[in-house]
Amino acid sequence: MLDSNCPPERAPARPGWVYLVGAGPGDAELLTVRALRLLGAADVLVYDNLVSQSVLACVPDGVERIYVGKKASQHALPQGQINQLLVDLARQGRKVVRLKGGDPYIFGRGGEEVEELVNAGVPFEVVPGITAASGISAYAGIPLTHRDFAQACVFVTGHLQDGSVGLDWDMLARPRQTLVFYMGITQLPAICDQLVAHGLPASTPAAVVRRGTQSAQKVVTSDLGHLAEAVKAAGIVPPALTIVGDVVGLQARLAWFQPEEAS
Structure with missing residues (x-):
């Protein structure tokens, strides 16, 4: 009311x-x-x-x-x-x-x-509504931009209409930006491999968030080289949001939201 x-x-x-x-x-x-x-x-x-x-x-x-x-x-x-x-x-x-x-x-x-x-x-x-990128990242403790780490943020679909992930990988692999992939869980291994192949270090911090902002929120953090493996081990299935960039390294210190199911 x-x-x-x-x-x-x-x-x-x-x-x-x-x-x-x-x-x-x-x-x-x-x-x-x-x-x-x-x-x-x-x-x-x-x-x-x-x-x-x-x-x-x-x-x-x-x-x-x-x-x-x-x-x-x-x-x-x-x-x-x-x-x-x-x-x-x-x-x-x-x-x-x-x-x-x-x-x-x-x-x-x-x-x-x-x-x-x-x-x-x-x-x-x-x-308009609060898009998943800004809402979920905030609840996960990940600022999408930060003067020390990222001066740009790119929203990307991880699942094109034809089912492929034929993206502009050279542009996405540039330093000092945050990448947010919507609908990318099924293609996550390919996404991680392509980013590394086009120059993004495998040590780049990355996270996947499922049920963000809700009581069942679950956050998995890793580096780009091991993210797909960590997500599989955690049992994460779509829908979930993927965030890649140095700002993810702040997550452990900045996380504030305590999901009810985890408390």
Whole structure:
């Protein structure tokens, strides 16, 4: 429940609109004020696999819920059908919240869905969310930039549409930057090997975080040369976030979040 000190609502949810809302990295307290208001006013919720249970608990019981989540090789609906579903629901005069983990425009296919809405003449609004890179790294104790270690940060998809990892490895292997790989666990050995092959030292600190910002958060740290082995030994499976760079060396000192399941 929002308290009286919150700013006044800019515009209430309107029928016949689609709201692409970022759910953040998992902790429901990281939802934006706008996101929470729209969840409370929605007629129908169309949500992804990466939306946490604590965020879903913020949705009123009377809201219709449609799950369209994607896991590796398991899609509840193909992307084209999701796009059409949003159009159809809006044309029924409903207030549609399309809820996505993290931020809709950072590896969330939000741009594809908005293009479809524009083509169909459906009004929409995009509500940013805290993307996994910034939220999860903060809860894991890893600053993405630091004057002593990293003057740049690169967000990378570890899983291209064709299933490959044909990335610009020369650019990614440059020193004094932090790399954050989304959706890269299944290709982690190849990612580590390519970075080392293109000049990044095998001793570079690296981490993988699963269920970041949530009670089940698990952080595995290693160096780039041994990261894939450490992740396998820890039983880490997707979804998880990979962070590579000297800033990871600060994790042991800067970690502050104590997951409930680990306490």
